[in-house]
Amino acid sequence: MERVPIQSGCEECPVRDDAICSVLEDGDRRHLARIGIHRDFERGQTVFAAGDESIACATLISGALKLSRCDAEGVERIVALVHPAGFLGELFANTREFDVTALTKSRLCLVPRKDFEAMLAERPALTQALLRRTLDSLGESRALIDLVGRRDARARVAGLLLALARSAASEPCGQASSFELPLTRGEMANLLGLTIETVSRQVSKLVADQIIGRSGSRGITVRDARALEDMTG
Amino acid sequence: MERVPIQSGCEECPVRDDAICSVLEDGDRRHLARIGIHRDFERGQTVFAAGDESIACATLISGALKLSRCDAEGVERIVALVHPAGFLGELFANTREFDVTALTKSRLCLVPRKDFEAMLAERPALTQALLRRTLDSLGESRALIDLVGRRDARARVAGLLLALARSAASEPCGQASSFELPLTRGEMANLLGLTIETVSRQVSKLVADQIIGRSGSRGITVRDARALEDMTG
DNA sequence: CGGCGGATTGACGAGGCTCAAAGTATGTGG
DNA sequence: CCACATACTTTGAGCCTCGTCAATCCGCCG
Numbered sequence: 212m213e214r215v216p217i218q219s220g221c222e223e224c225p226v227r228d229d230a231i232c233s234v235l236e237d238g239d240r241r242h243l244a245r246i247g248i249h250r251d252f253e254r255g256q257t258v259f260a261a262g263d264e265s266i267a268c269a270t271l272i273s274g275a276l277k278l279s280r281c282d283a284e285g286v287e288r289i290v291a292l293v294h295p296a297g298f299l300g301e302l303f304a305n306t307r308e309f310d311v312t313a314l315t316k317s318r319l320c321l322v323p324r325k326d327f328e329a330m331l332a333e334r335p336a337l338t339q340a341l342l343r344r345t346l347d348s349l350g351e352s353r354a355l356i357d358l359v360g361r362r363d364a365r366a367r368v369a370g371l372l373l374a375l376a377r378s379a380a381s382e383p384c385g386q387a388s389s390f391e392l393p394l395t396r397g398e399m400a401n402l403l404g405l406t407i408e409t410v411s412r413q414v415s416k417l418v419a420d421q422i423i424g425r426s427g428s429r430g431i432t433v434r435d436a437r438a439l440e441d442m443t444g
Numbered sequence: 445m446e447r448v449p450i451q452s453g454c455e456e457c458p459v460r461d462d463a464i465c466s467v468l469e470d471g472d473r474r475h476l477a478r479i480g481i482h483r484d485f486e487r488g489q490t491v492f493a494a495g496d497e498s499i500a501c502a503t504l505i506s507g508a509l510k511l512s513r514c515d516a517e518g519v520e521r522i523v524a525l526v527h528p529a530g531f532l533g534e535l536f537a538n539t540r541e542f543d544v545t546a547l548t549k550s551r552l553c554l555v556p557r558k559d560f561e562a563m564l565a566e567r568p569a570l571t572q573a574l575l576r577r578t579l580d581s582l583g584e585s586r587a588l589i590d591l592v593g594r595r596d597a598r599a600r601v602a603g604l605l606l607a608l609a610r611s612a613a614s615e616p617c618g619q620a621s622s623f624e625l626p627l628t629r630g631e632m633a634n635l636l637g638l639t640i641e642t643v644s645r646q647v648s649k650l651v652a653d654q655i656i657g658r659s660g661s662r663g664i665t666v667r668d669a670r671a672l673e674d675m676t677g
Numbered sequence: 678c679g680g681c682g683g684a685t686t687g688a689c690g691a692g693g694c695t696c697a698a699a700g701t702a703t704g705t706g707g
Numbered sequence: 708c709c710a711c712a713t714a715c716t717t718t719g720a721g722c723c724t725c726g727t728c729a730a731t732c733c734g735c736c737g
Contacts, residue, residue: 282677290586303576338571343536345578352585353523360592360637361521396684404593406726411685428684444515642693644717661716
């Protein structure tokens with residue numbers, strides 16, 4: 212569990228133009244770079260645990276994370292995915308609400324919460340950026356409600372594959388034609404409100420219909436993006 | 445469609461301590477009171493329409509609203525409900541993303557968007573309050589994902605009834621034992637990702653099981669709140 | 678090689694959707 | 708005041724999708 216100081220004042224950061232710190236002036240950025248650290252996580256590692264005290268905020272630099280919660284019976288419930296440039300942190304509560312787990316090898320930029328909150332108080336632009344990001348999350352969350360509440364299994368899987376293809380794209384607004392799933396079938400099922408078997412069957416059916424291709428159990432090739440989009444409405 | 449100026453600088457406002465303007469100092473409040481107006485809507489009236497230019501923000505003073513969107517086939521999809529003290533407004537986009545419709549007789553406090561944004565830029569506390577409210581919406585939205593994605597029909601209906609009982613409560617954190625549903629069966633079904641028939645059957649079953657009582661098709665009495673809570677996990 | 682976690686595939690049953698009909702509330706016009 | 712229309716709700720019957728249970732398969736690692 213290495214803690215690496217942030218080198219070179221963020222100049223090399225791959226998400227420097229997308230993450231919420233992009234709204235800061237260079238001076239403020241340098242300040243954050245001095246107090247922040249980088250840290251790497253392997254697939255499956257817990258980044259934050261629900262119930263823990265919230266002492267740090269973070270921006271995801273690379274990789275992918277899941278946000279989940281366990282219900283009364285101890286069953287995991289994934290409520291959102293986090294992609295690079297995404298922000299993590301409880302802002303007005305002292306304890307964390309969700310478990311945050313790495314889905315792939317991931318790198319985070321961690322900043323002590325109190326320092327971040329201090330900067331929020333002084334820099335309205337930062338608060339606005341955070342608000343904007345939260346509004347985006349809200350939009351995503353509502354899109355997920357749509358997917359999960361109204362679509363059949365085939366459309367749910369199609370919608371998730373599209374979303375993952377988009378987030379795997381190199382440019383914003385594009386979509387990768389070929390990518391590795393960061394989620395197991397079980398995690399896909401969990402997120403979509405389906406079972407492992409149903410997800411597996413739908414993926415197989417999409418392959419049979421020539422809409423996607425498979426390489427290994429995690430590799431996906433989008434053959435007919437149009438068909439996928441049509442399914443999700 | 446009357447437009448009523450805000451009288452008496454908000455002193456009488458029933459949501460003055462809960463709405464986002466509660467974080468403002470009296471001077472700023474008076475300023476908003478001068479430029480804002482009150483407006484009443486009847487059940488079914490459109491408050492804002494998706495695609496319209498966003499020229500006003502609003503706080504719901506009384507009543508209830510639904511946020512919905514239509515998919516490609518023109519089918520309505522309710523994504524959230526808005527209760528008194530709730531905030532409405534696209535902040536970084538120029539067009540509205542959702543249809544907003546009154547579910548009951550409702551009163552709103554409307555403020556021109558540009559004035560509101562100007563105040564946001566000057567008053568970090570206001571931005572923070574809005575951020576906090578947005579985070580709450582995000583939490584609600586994730587709770588809805590949980591309800592819709594993982595629970596069976598009975599639990600979904602139970603969860604919605606509980607949520608409505610809470611929002612009908614006079615004190616915060618309490619729940620009304622008897623209230624009027626602001627939603628038709630069709631709207632409940634839409635929100636929960638079920639059909640009208642299934643909702644109707646589940647409500648009938650809850651009545652048969654002595655868990656709730658009915659007075660007319662919209663009146664609900666909670667007889668066994670514990671049982672409802674147990675169902676939703 | 679065997680063991681293990683994850684993925685696939687099949688058979689079966691149940692829960693919820695579809696289709697259909699009838700019941701209830703509310704309003705409108707004669 | 709009643710007849711009628713309209714909108715919403717309730718209830719029933721049958722079917723289909725998806726969940727459950729179970730067996731097998733694949734890739735990976737010791």
